[in-house]
Amino acid sequence: MRKNVLIRTNIFICTVIILGFLLTSVISYYSNNGMLKRDVEHISKLTSEGIYHQIDSIFAKPINISLTMANDNLLKTFLTEEETRKNDEAFLKTMKDYLLAYKEQYNYDSVFLVSTKTNRYYHFQTGVDRVLKKGDPENEWYYNFLDDSKDHALNIDNDEARSADNGITIFINCKIHSRNGEVMGIVGVGFSVDTLQKIFRKYEQSFNLRAYLVDTDGNIEISTTKTGFIKNDLFDDCGYEEYKTGILSERQKTQSFWYSSKGEKGFLVTKYVPDLKWHLIIENDTTAMQNSLNRQFLMGIAVVIIVIGAVLIIITNIIRKYNAQIVNLTVEKEKAHRKAFQTETEKMYENIYEIDITHNRAASEETESYFESLGVPKNTPYDEALEVIAKEQIKEEFRKGYLDTFSVKNVLKTYEDGQESLRYDFMITNDGGYTYYWMRITARIFFWKDDQSVRMMVYRQNIDSEKSREMEMAERMQRDSLSGLYNKAATQELIRRLLAEAQGNTYAFFILDIDNFKKVNDTYGHVVGDQVIADFAQKIKQQFRKEDVVGRIGGDEFVVFVPASSAELVEKKAKNLTQVLQYPFTDGDVYCQISTSIGVAVAPEAGTDFETLYKNADQALYRTKEKGKKGYTIY
CATH class of the missing domain: 3.30.70.270 (Reverse transcriptase/Diguanylate cyclase domain)
Structure with a gap:
């Protein structure tokens, strides 16, 4: 009788343990999987924004410089007189010195000029470097550009100049037009493709994702290991090949989605870069992480089978230790995850705050403390706190734009329109208005399921040096x-x-x-x-x-x-x-x-x-x- 009771008791306890462990494992699995997806999406989108703005900053300057050179009367005069003075050393030296001056001033790897009359290729270091001939594969870029209707274009190629060692270079080429509209020549600047590859490499090492710039046909123009010099289709034999048409046809808004195919799983963020006419693609391959979660789940099931044997002997002690271990591991893992994410995010932003837009209030203690530091009483509604911030910190001419952009009404409208972010640049003070500096707020809008609220993560970034460079460049261009x-x-x-x-x-x-x-x-x-x-x-x-x-x-x-x-x-x-x-x-x-x-x-x-x-x-x-x-x- 006792034996039957013990067996029934053991069966009951084992059944409870098995069901409880399975239930806990399933909940933990889906919870961790959900956190993984949110983190991957968040980091991928932030990375896309960061790389996009760095690319925009890198290419704005050489494009504007090439356009300036293409409209320089000195170059047009040179090309007009070239045929009659092409053997005049002083005449050639003038052009060499002109190109060298741009090279030294802006530190580009290449500055060149090509005449459409003589097809002579002028270089800042070698003077007349060579004559471009039709039919030579190395000169296809030149003749293709002449046939193109565009006035400026980018191409990635090896630099054939005698002093350039065939280095892979990003060229920005512009056409020079005569008064009657004919193309007199092509002028351009170039810099090493390694400049962009270093940016991509930094993000890949920091966040374990991959970044690509691809052309409108899907060919890789720039990644950490490949360039457009050798043709490589990004969508050949990958887990998101079926999305190729949709990605390459969208040129207005940022796209993001999960994919799963050919044994690969991951998250993609794509954004069209108008100045380059290329697509920026951020690929976050989560296959390994997903497989790790699956292995953990299966290993947990195996562990419970082993543990049951010991539980039958010292059931109470094992249960207590096991539960304590699960709780500690979960808490430590969550702490480590939050700490790592916060550390990496703070490298990019000065402050991060969270707002509950639906309930018009601060959504974190840090945000509440920030409001209080400006004299806002505790539990003040967000829209009233926003007014205080504008009055205390924002320079007067930017206040209306600040309030209009981040008002509850505008944030909700932006979310209803299907947009996920807001951005505003303004000048801010921390010393009562004695000094101001440029600040950029990037806000990510999302839906928080726990309380069915629309929320906004606010990322504050000091861009004073960036704005100074922009204004200096604008002045130079004038x-x-x-x-x-x-x-x-x-x-x-x-x-x-x-x-x-x-x-x-x-x-x-x-x-x-x-x-x-x-x-x-x-x-x-x-x-x-x-x-x-x-x-x-x-x-x-x-x-x-x-x-x-x-x-x-x-x-x-x-x-x-x-x-x-x-x-x-x-x-x-x-x-x-x-x-x-x-x-x-x-x-x-x-x-x-x-x-x-x-x-x-x-x-x-x-x-x-x-x-x-x-x-x-x-x-x-x-x-x-x-x-x-x-x-x-x-x-």
Whole structure:
């Protein structure tokens, strides 16, 4: 009887243990699997954003520099005179020095020019490096680009220049057009593909994922181990081959999804990069982690079978130890996971806060503490705390944009529209407004199932140095490299903006032309001509205020646009400029007399837009030259 009771008791206890262990294992398995998926999705999306913005920063500069060079009158003049002076050493040295100057200033691996008339390839180090011939596979990029309708393009190729050791290089090529629209040549810059590979390698080592840039056909252009120099289709024999068409056809929004095929499992984030016309693909292969979870589950079942034998002998003691061990392992694992994730995330962001948008409140103690540090009482609704933050920390001109972007209403609308993120750049202070610096907030919006709420993770990132570089680059792009004044495009844009913003105000539009400048160039050469232009530009600049628009719009043609309170002052200024800009120029070896002819148009009487003012001032300039130059005419 006792034996039957013991057997029944043991069977009952073993059944309870087996069922309990199986239930615990299944719950733990699905819970860990869910956490794994959330973490993989989060890290993959953050990585995609990080790499995308770094790529955008890396390529913006060389694209703009190539476009600037393609519109440089010096290059166009060189190509125009090339056939008649192609054996002139001084002529060739001028171009070599020009290319070398860009190379040294921006530290690119390659700076080159190709003439469509002679197919000569000019290089900053070797001068005339080679002549490109049709039919040579190494020159296909050149002839394909000439046939293409695009004005600028990227390609990855080996650098054939004699001094480049055939290094794999990313080239940014731009067409140079003549006045009648014909292609005169191709100019470009290049930098080693290793620049991007290092970025990819850093993320792969940190987060155990893979990053690719692929073209519109799916061929790998850049990864840590491959480049577009050798054709490799990313979608050949992979677990997400069936998604190829959908990935490559989407060019508007970021895509993300899980895939499972051919024994592979993982998560993909894809984003189109418009400037490169390539797709950024972040692949997080979770096959090994998923298999590890499955093995843990199966091993747990095996362990319970072994444990049951011992439980039958010392059931109570084993149960207590086993339960304690499970609890400790789970807690430690969760702590280690959270610590590792927090450490890696804090490397990228200054602060991270969580907001419960649905219930209009802070969703973590850290967020609540941040609100309190700014004088917000505990348990204050999120929208009221947002107002306090804007008032205490955000620079005034950014407050409305900050409040509109991160308001409860806008966050919920963004989520309902199917978008998962918000971003806003602004200036912030931590010392009561004495100093400000640039901050970027990137917010990820998600649905929290536990309480059926829409939540927002807020990532704060100091981007002060990045903004400084952007503003410095914008300023450089507006300036003419020879004179230091505004270039033609910037001059036109600034004048149009002033006319639009202050309609009806009186402005004076000056066109200044150096008298007999062609003779200076022909007599003393372009080097002296460039010195005269630079010296002339500085003398003009000294006659006006910092806020006045002073630009160089042609070879020896300058434009000044300034407020004018009366016709008498305009005439007085024109007369003064005629006197100041009549002077002897010398550099020690060369002496020549410089003077200027000026045409003036006054807005709004002589026009209310740039084109009309320029035309009328140019007519006045023509009359000055008819009268013998060295003077001025007011339209």
